[in-house]
Amino acid sequence: MKNAVSIQLIQCGKTFANGAQALQPIELAIRPGETVVLLGPSGCGKTTTLRLIAGLEFPDAGGQVLFDGEDVTGLPIEKRGVGMVFQNYALFPNMTVGENIAYGLKIRKIPAAQRLKKIDALLEMVHLQGLGQRRIDQLSGGQKQRVALARALAVEPRVLLLDEPLTALDAKLRETLRADLNQLLRTLGITTIYVTHDQSEAMALGDRVVVMERGKIAQIGTPQDIYYRPVSHFVADFIGTMNRVTGVAGGGQVRFSGGQLPYAVSAAGSQATLMFRPEDVEVVADGMGTANMHGEILSTFFLGDRTRLHVNVGAGQAVVVDTGRSASWQVGQRIALRVPEHALLHFQDEVAA
Amino acid sequence: MKNAVSIQLIQCGKTFANGAQALQPIELAIRPGETVVLLGPSGCGKTTTLRLIAGLEFPDAGGQVLFDGEDVTGLPIEKRGVGMVFQNYALFPNMTVGENIAYGLKIRKIPAAQRLKKIDALLEMVHLQGLGQRRIDQLSGGQKQRVALARALAVEPRVLLLDEPLTALDAKLRETLRADLNQLLRTLGITTIYVTHDQSEAMALGDRVVVMERGKIAQIGTPQDIYYRPVSHFVADFIGTMNRVTGVAGGGQVRFSGGQLPYAVSAAGSQATLMFRPEDVEVVADGMGTANMHGEILSTFFLGDRTRLHVNVGAGQAVVVDTGRSASWQVGQRIALRVPEHALLHFQDEVAA
Amino acid sequence: MHKSFRFYVQLGLTLLVCAFLIIPIILSMLAGITDNFFIGWSSGFTTRWIVQVWDTYQVTIWRSIAIALACLVVTTLVGVPLAYMLARHKGGNSRLARAIEELLMMPVAVPGLATALALIMAYGQYREFRSSLLFILVGHVMFTLPFMVRPVLAVMQSAQLPVLEEAAASLGAGPLQRFFGIVIPNVFSGILAGALMVVTLSIGEFNITWMLHTPLTMTLPVGLADSYASMRLEVGSAYTLIFFLMIIPLLIAMQWVTHTTRSRVRL
Amino acid sequence: MLPKLPKPRSQRQRYLWFALPGMTLFLAFWLLPMLRLLAVGASGPTGAAAYLAVVTNHRYLMSLIATLLLSALVTLTTLLISVLVGLFLQRNRFAGKSLLLAMLTFPLAFPGVVVGFMVIMLAGRQGLIGGVSNWLFGDAWVFAYSLGGLFLGYLYFSIPRVILTVMAAAEKLDPALEEAARSLGANPLQVFSNVVLPALTPALISSGAICFATSVGAFGTAFTLATNIDVLPMVIYNEFTSYANFAMAAALSIVLGAMTWLVLALARSWSGNTAAAAA
Amino acid sequence: QNAICYNCPPEWADWATQIKAIKDKTGITVPPDNKNSGQSLSQIIAEKASPVADFTYVGVTFGIEAKKREVTTPYKPVGWNEIPNELKDPDGYWFTIHSGTMGLMVNVDALKGKPVPRSWQDLLKPEYKGLIGYLDPASAFVGYVGAVAINQALGGTLENFNPGINFLKALQKNQPIVPKQTSYARLLSGEIPILFGYDFDAYRAKYKDKANVAFVIPSEGTLSVPYVVSLVKNGPNPANAKKVLDFLLSNEGQAIWANAYLRPVRASAMSKEAQAHFLPAAEYARAKSIDYSKMAEGQRAFSERYQAEVR
Numbered sequence A, B: 001m002k003n004a005v006s007i008q009l010i011q012c013g014k015t016f017a018n019g020a021q022a023l024q025p026i027e028l029a030i031r032p033g034e035t036v037v038l039l040g041p042s043g044c045g046k047t048t049t050l051r052l053i054a055g056l057e058f059p060d061a062g063g064q065v066l067f068d069g070e071d072v073t074g075l076p077i078e079k080r081g082v083g084m085v086f087q088n089y090a091l092f093p094n095m096t097v098g099e100n101i102a103y104g105l106k107i108r109k110i111p112a113a114q115r116l117k118k119i120d121a122l123l124e125m126v127h128l129q130g131l132g133q134r135r136i137d138q139l140s141g142g143q144k145q146r147v148a149l150a151r152a153l154a155v156e157p158r159v160l161l162l163d164e165p166l167t168a169l170d171a172k173l174r175e176t177l178r179a180d181l182n183q184l185l186r187t188l189g190i191t192t193i194y195v196t197h198d199q200s201e202a203m204a205l206g207d208r209v210v211v212m213e214r215g216k217i218a219q220i221g222t223p224q225d226i227y228y229r230p231v232s233h234f235v236a237d238f239i240g241t242m243n244r245v246t247g248v249a250g251g252g253q254v255r256f257s258g259g260q261l262p263y264a265v266s267a268a269g270s271q272a273t274l275m276f277r278p279e280d281v282e283v284v285a286d287g288m289g290t291a292n293m294h295g296e297i298l299s300t301f302f303l304g305d306r307t308r309l310h311v312n313v314g315a316g317q318a319v320v321v322d323t324g325r326s327a328s329w330q331v332g333q334r335i336a337l338r339v340p341e342h343a344l345l346h347f348q349d350e351v352a353a
Numbered sequence C: 001m002h003k004s005f006r007f008y009v010q011l012g013l014t015l016l017v018c019a020f021l022i023i024p025i026i027l028s029m030l031a032g033i034t035d036n037f038f039i040g041w042s043s044g045f046t047t048r049w050i051v052q053v054w055d056t057y058q059v060t061i062w063r064s065i066a067i068a069l070a071c072l073v074v075t076t077l078v079g080v081p082l083a084y085m086l087a088r089h090k091g092g093n094s095r096l097a098r099a100i101e102e103l104l105m106m107p108v109a110v111p112g113l114a115t116a117l118a119l120i121m122a123y124g125q126y127r128e129f130r131s132s133l134l135f136i137l138v139g140h141v142m143f144t145l146p147f148m149v150r151p152v153l154a155v156m157q158s159a160q161l162p163v164l165e166e167a168a169a170s171l172g173a174g175p176l177q178r179f180f181g182i183v184i185p186n187v188f189s190g191i192l193a194g195a196l197m198v199v200t201l202s203i204g205e206f207n208i209t210w211m212l213h214t215p216l217t218m219t220l221p222v223g224l225a226d227s228y229a230s231m232r233l234e235v236g237s238a239y240t241l242i243f244f245l246m247i248i249p250l251l252i253a254m255q256w257v258t259h260t261t262r263s264r265v266r267l
Numbered sequence D: 001m002l003p004k005l006p007k008p009r010s011q012r013q014r015y016l017w018f019a020l021p022g023m024t025l026f027l028a029f030w031l032l033p034m035l036r037l038l039a040v041g042a043s044g045p046t047g048a049a050a051y052l053a054v055v056t057n058h059r060y061l062m063s064l065i066a067t068l069l070l071s072a073l074v075t076l077t078t079l080l081i082s083v084l085v086g087l088f089l090q091r092n093r094f095a096g097k098s099l100l101l102a103m104l105t106f107p108l109a110f111p112g113v114v115v116g117f118m119v120i121m122l123a124g125r126q127g128l129i130g131g132v133s134n135w136l137f138g139d140a141w142v143f144a145y146s147l148g149g150l151f152l153g154y155l156y157f158s159i160p161r162v163i164l165t166v167m168a169a170a171e172k173l174d175p176a177l178e179e180a181a182r183s184l185g186a187n188p189l190q191v192f193s194n195v196v197l198p199a200l201t202p203a204l205i206s207s208g209a210i211c212f213a214t215s216v217g218a219f220g221t222a223f224t225l226a227t228n229i230d231v232l233p234m235v236i237y238n239e240f241t242s243y244a245n246f247a248m249a250a251a252l253s254i255v256l257g258a259m260t261w262l263v264l265a266l267a268r269s270w271s272g273n274t275a276a277a278a279a
Numbered sequence E: 001q002n003a004i005c006y007n008c009p010p011e012w013a014d015w016a017t018q019i020k021a022i023k024d025k026t027g028i029t030v031p032p033d034n035k036n037s038g039q040s041l042s043q044i045i046a047e048k049a050s051p052v053a054d055f056t057y058v059g060v061t062f063g064i065e066a067k068k069r070e071v072t073t074p075y076k077p078v079g080w081n082e083i084p085n086e087l088k089d090p091d092g093y094w095f096t097i098h099s100g101t102m103g104l105m106v107n108v109d110a111l112k113g114k115p116v117p118r119s120w121q122d123l124l125k126p127e128y129k130g131l132i133g134y135l136d137p138a139s140a141f142v143g144y145v146g147a148v149a150i151n152q153a154l155g156g157t158l159e160n161f162n163p164g165i166n167f168l169k170a171l172q173k174n175q176p177i178v179p180k181q182t183s184y185a186r187l188l189s190g191e192i193p194i195l196f197g198y199d200f201d202a203y204r205a206k207y208k209d210k211a212n213v214a215f216v217i218p219s220e221g222t223l224s225v226p227y228v229v230s231l232v233k234n235g236p237n238p239a240n241a242k243k244v245l246d247f248l249l250s251n252e253g254q255a256i257w258a259n260a261y262l263r264p265v266r267a268s269a270m271s272k273e274a275q276a277h278f279l280p281a282a283e284y285a286r287a288k289s290i291d292y293s294k295m296a297e298g299q300r301a302f303s304e305r306y307q308a309e310v311r
């Protein structure tokens, strides 16, 4: 494993020429060799953050970018020693696969023989042996993606930056490449920043995930942190499917027309919203007293490995329930549901939101 | 519920002018009010089939399209009374939302006052109240999709045809609209044909699913049919995630380096491939004798509601295993797996494939 | 399915328009090798007129070719960087760039007569310049520059140049390495299309040249106009035939380039 | 140790350097002379009033009106023909299509004088039309040197450009739009007027404007046909050559150029298309 | 060794032969140039500050105009004295080298059996509808010459253009073709069967291009017009230009004009053979001369009237 660098963003904001503030001043510290995923909805500033780190944009006055503690804020990308993989790959159409991969080496005046060796090694690493002579437009999407990766790695960058490298691919291929990429990143041990808006990709790949919301960082944490312990409505909603139930607090419960859920904190009589995951809901036999909600099935979706139910429990939007695949459900059927107390989430400060 | 029509395709093949045979002669009978989903990989002929039903293409000589038993083979689309929703919506950019919705009515010379009423009713139905005056380019993708649906429904078509109406949208929105659409289709009771290449969409929406493969129908059945009882490798692979394990048959087992699975049919000594779903694999405590495979974890993906493992059992590709979310796994760890006999699939005739 | 009435009306109209555009070209080429066009083809065919034109006007042909090539060199050297600026300044959204684009089109919008008059008024007093081919060249460059800039700009805009350049930068390439290593090769098809257009237009330019030319700088189209006015129809036709033989291969090449460009530009 | 660089703000202006040679040439050899021409236009006996002569002098006014009417007529006819032909060519495949298309674009590159000659070939005394009409009706129709000839000539160089534009626009037209209209019951005429035509409108406005502007400024064709019609460019030519009246020639040129430019600019803002295809 | 001429078109007045002879005898190259008189004068005026041309060859009125505009310079070539006084500027700002006679050039074949017209009045007959062409008097010198010739022949004067204007008005019924440029080619091709033009063009068509072309000096009379050369003031090659002008008036130069069916200014240069190509002298008796400087003055006024009343 090579000696990887740490990255620090200090008070890095970004206001574009047209006055749009894409990024409010953020703080971010990335450890050497870590894979950090920037995750968030479209327009939240993921790409902008990545480009600040790359040296393709420069932060507003006061912002600083440090690589291994050293200030690189003013350095343009060609001097930062970063490798970058772009969303649409940005392969040079006027060069072959091999020439693309070797471009950075050529710029660095590495002799041709050495370049050829390196091309072969990299092609093998990304499972594209023998494609060095291909024209770019003769590659499939997945192959292009691999070439882009090989090209970025060829110059042995200190930092690897990837901007939605899998988004343009279809679902099946995306899953395969995600596994490959995961393995590769762990082997290389290079500091990596990965941008995506796909939460499952983020959780699968990231050592830590940075969830962003409208130019700000909403939460930084491991995938488990952000899934089990979201710090806000926004994060909870954005990661996975989340149910919300709204009712009136009182007597250690939140009550709504279809039942009540245990909840102790709020002032009695006030509105309260509780959240929980579909997979945390159990369908229980009615009349056993274990149920804490009852409702009518609005729709059923057979998803193969499970069946998803939308159940109206009279508490705002329908409750989504994932059940084992064996049971069979009818729209209109009434069922009893139970959510264990430990699975309930509540955000005091955001109730109004 | 209005009186819906049945649709029959009899020996409908389609060869294009350039000689490409997009569709081999197929037979398809759709019951009145039914929602049938055409599912298959890109280029398999889904759109072509839909367009034959719409009257946008005409079948090769010998093919027949019947609506309620009546031959409409030669009728062009404008005379068939079908409503259609296109993949990229195909909204008229020179008209407002309201004008788009009312276009078919205008063509039918419905008076303006009546048109306005209908527009309002439809806008409400698709949850777009008050957007009648909007320009098309001021709509989001999801809104466009709803307008396209409202426009198709405005003329009260006998048949509703949808060609990948959700593909252009992002995952979260797709899921919301899918639920809406599901509810709407059940309420309307109109005969509907829905094209998609997304198997979860197909299973969620279809009363029956037609799986297509290279211009042929591979299987027709309910979502449960095609998921649990696929008739071929192709269908099994295409629907959901499917594991394949290859080994040597003998003594009622298929053996491979990591273990063996019960399988009785093949001639002893021959190669055999067995298939099973990731959710049918159990991780069992080792040494209990219940395990039928052992292997090493290659990667782990935390997916929130579950963790997906890729496990090398020495039988061709890695076995994908979905486990409950609570357990914690390490790459490199050895685990024992069990697949119940009833979960195993085998296709005798296709072993060579 | 039977073709509709509409189809045949459109087909007929299309054939008529094609005939309108193409038949005169063919007729004039034939006239150039007809012994006596007044009598008709029965008078027989001859290369006499072509030989006569070649003898009389050969020099205008070489001159026009020379000017066209010089024009190509200048518009390429000057137009490609200009297009680059238009494509990239302030992310390609600058008002200045749009204004320059607009300005560049002016010599095409304004009648050539006016451009020529203006050049004579402004620079006519420099005798050496006025009576040299440079004077004509200047007029041609002004007129053809936008035809180099526009296709190059179009390719630059569609070729995702900013991303490609960023990719090159991420691999360590500096601004000049990017311009020559990435920009130029990737807009080459645009340059080629522009080049063919420039050469074609320069060879055929009349409106400006007609006023700018002196007896020593007469070009092919000016000679054509002369021959139309003062020579037999057959001579004018023969001259036109030669013009067509020069220009049509260029036009066909242009077609081919735009065709291949369109399929290549998409990244 | 990495070199410490100032914040590369200057990078923004870097691209301006690339425009320097081109803009220098342009300023020196077009803008400057044009300013000079502007001054010359006001240097005649009537001074700056020369710029009003187009409307105050009856002859100039008539010729301006003739020029504008002719150009407008040419534009409308061209648009009509080109829409029908362009759509047809875009939508039908047949053997030799690419050859035909190539040939159709040739006239784009012909100088005006050659276009004039083509008109003579068609409608001159020994032209094709005369020959055919003589054979059919015993009367040779000869109109190359009349308004008809000029009209034909302007059509000749306008049609190819507009056909190309229509074809390009029609290619971008989403076929699903037409199918959607049909699925809602529209007949072919309704599809055309409600869907196709609106989609082509921006392209038609911009190419129509170019066609109009080219016709207004066309000199070579009028020069070759040397017709009875005094289109404005011929008037300018005449002022210059017959009377050496540079001031008036300059003033008229400037007015003509300004008008042409205005038409193009207006069209551009209407069609919202900055890249009004000009070729 | 150049001498730049404005308006020495090889296809007009056989300048082609002349230019070749000049090159042979003096070693000076005169590049062919295809302007007309008006264009030449305008260009010379436009280039006044730094002329491109050394000399110009124009219709007489333009020579007079050029002197007024102070763009020419006096020169009296060898043979000056042999030029009749009315055919040269007393100071040498211009002098005639040859002249032509206005008349009707008729492509007899293109008339398809119709009789060859004999007079200006004949042209008003309906049978010539669409067959007549004359150059635009408002823009071409030749056109103006034709108009003046008609006016004079029908009883007008340079002060009174009514007869000419009225005739041209009447002629419009026959839908004449009115080009703005030399239309020799169109006469030859039959495009314009009857064209107002010079005798030398007609003879060239008849003898050189072997077309069935007749030249008619209308019975009412016509005009003959001198063509002159002038030395451009501050031209780049004055010495060469002077040598060329000398040659044009030399026996050899003048003989070339005569052989090209032009009437050389030095009558002695006309050989018997050359003379034989011309119509008989009796016909030419109807060709008059006129006060060319007054003719020049009247052009603008006439153009205005023509454009206002005839068109």
Ligand SMILES: Nc1ncnc2c1ncn2[C@@H]1O[C@H](COP(=O)(O)OP(=O)(O)OP(=O)(O)O)[C@@H](O)[C@H]1O
Pocket (backbone or CB within 6 Å): A016, A017, A018, A020, A021, A022, A040, A041, A042, A043, A044, A045, A046, A047, A048, A049, A197
């Ligand atoms: N060059 C620019 N000029 C002006 N505004 C910009 C520019 N680049 C980005 N923005 C704006 O800044 C905000 C953040 O953009 P950014 O590209 O970082 O979002 P993102 O999170 O990467 O979104 P996506 O998932 O769509 O790629 C957006 O509102 C965007 O419109």
Ligand SMILES: Nc1ncnc2c1ncn2[C@@H]1O[C@H](COP(=O)(O)OP(=O)(O)OP(=O)(O)O)[C@@H](O)[C@H]1O
Pocket (backbone or CB within 6 Å): B016, B017, B018, B020, B021, B022, B040, B041, B042, B043, B044, B045, B046, B047, B048, B049, B197
């Ligand atoms: N107009 C056409 N001319 C020639 N071939 C065609 C035409 N339309 C479709 N095809 C071919 O027919 C086959 C089936 O096409 P079709 O559009 O029905 O596929 P599809 O299942 O809808 O695919 P996708 O998921 O990509 O939309 C493809 O191979 C396609 O290339």
Ligand SMILES: NCCCCNCCCN
Pocket (backbone or CB within 6 Å): C207, D107, D108, D109, D110, D111, D112, D115, D157, D214, D217, D218, D219, D220, D221, D278, D279
């Ligand atoms: N875009 C200019 C192409 C030249 C076409 N010639 C038309 C002649 C106009 N005078």
Ligand SMILES: [Mg+2]
Pocket (backbone or CB within 6 Å): A046, A047, A048
């Ligand atoms: Mg982004």
Ligand SMILES: [Mg+2]
Pocket (backbone or CB within 6 Å): B046, B047, B048, B163
């Ligand atoms: Mg499809």
